[in-house]
Amino acid sequence: MVGSSRPGQPLAGYVVALACLVTMGVYAFMKWSSMPTVIVTREAGGRHGESVASRALSVMAMPSVLILCTALFALAPLWTRMVNATPLGSGLSSMGQSRILSLVLAMLAVLLLCLHVGIVDMFTGRGPTMPQAASFGLAAMIVGLAIAFAIQGSHRGVELGAALAAAGVVTALAKSLPTVAMALGSLALLLLVGYNSMKLGWESMERLRRRHESGDR
Incomplete structure (x- = not known):
């Protein structure tokens, strides 16, 4: 048998993802009043018209992606279990597999949090x-x-x-x-x-x- 066939859920990754999700909400709430309803992301010219971004949709973009990614990570142990039943399994223990899933989910959550901050500050004109x-x-x-x-x-x-x-x-x-x-x-x-x-x-x-x-x- 190659490693453990029953990897656990990335619980630490879920904690970090939840913390990043809450931070996104708090940051958007704090900046909401200073964000215009829409902003122009590309001026009209040539064959294309003016491109605009909505405040509400922009604020929801990265949190929605994070929720979707977290849901997909919940299925990752099932996929890993199926792969471990074949010779292509990684050979890692259940704990090792869970650590990797948690680490990747956590860093993905941090990346999406950074992008969320960038999107919000694109509206306010302040911050990074x-x-x-x-x-x-x-x-x-x-x-x-x-x-x-x-x-x-x-x-x-x-x-x-x-x-x-x-x-x-x-x-x-x-x-x-x-x-x-x-x-x-x-x-x-x-x-x-x-x-x-x-x-x-x-x-x-x-x-x-x-x-x-x-x-x-």
């Missing part, structure tokens, strides 16, 4: 800009995923250090060069996920191959 808020959120997501991959055993020390260094660079650039920081953060996140997904896939295929070879004997 959207690129700045997104950069801070991306840095948190990079750190969370790097640690999650390390727990899963797909990271060596050098790779983990590189991911943490990338998050540090994104955070350092967020204030002075927010657009550059956001672009670098997005690229680092894509590279982190892509590289480790291929690595984990290769490790799973190697486990499957070794199992078949031992079965042939």
Whole structure:
């Protein structure tokens, strides 16, 4: 049997997600009176008309995404249990799997909270800009995923250090060069996920191959 086939729910992740959801509501409530009903996000020109964003829909956007993501994470243990019943299972214990789910959900909640702050402040014209808020959120997501991959055993020390260094660079650039920081953060996140997904896939295929070879004997 590969690891535990009954991973638990990411309870710590739920706590962080709930805290971020409450923070989103409090922040929007505090800023609501200073937010115009609509703002123009793109002036009319050429073949397109004027684009506007509604205050109510904008305030609800990130909280809605967080609620949906949390609901999907509630189904993640079922999916993990199904995968663990095959040779492609990660080999992690139930506690290890729950820790990874909690960590990813928590960092995702922090990212969405940062985006929520950026959206609200886009209406008020005060506070961090959207690129700045997104950069801070991306840095948190990079750190969370790097640690999650390390727990899963797909990271060596050098790779983990590189991911943490990338998050540090994104955070350092967020204030002075927010657009550059956001672009670098997005690229680092894509590279982190892509590289480790291929690595984990290769490790799973190697486990499957070794199992078949031992079965042939």
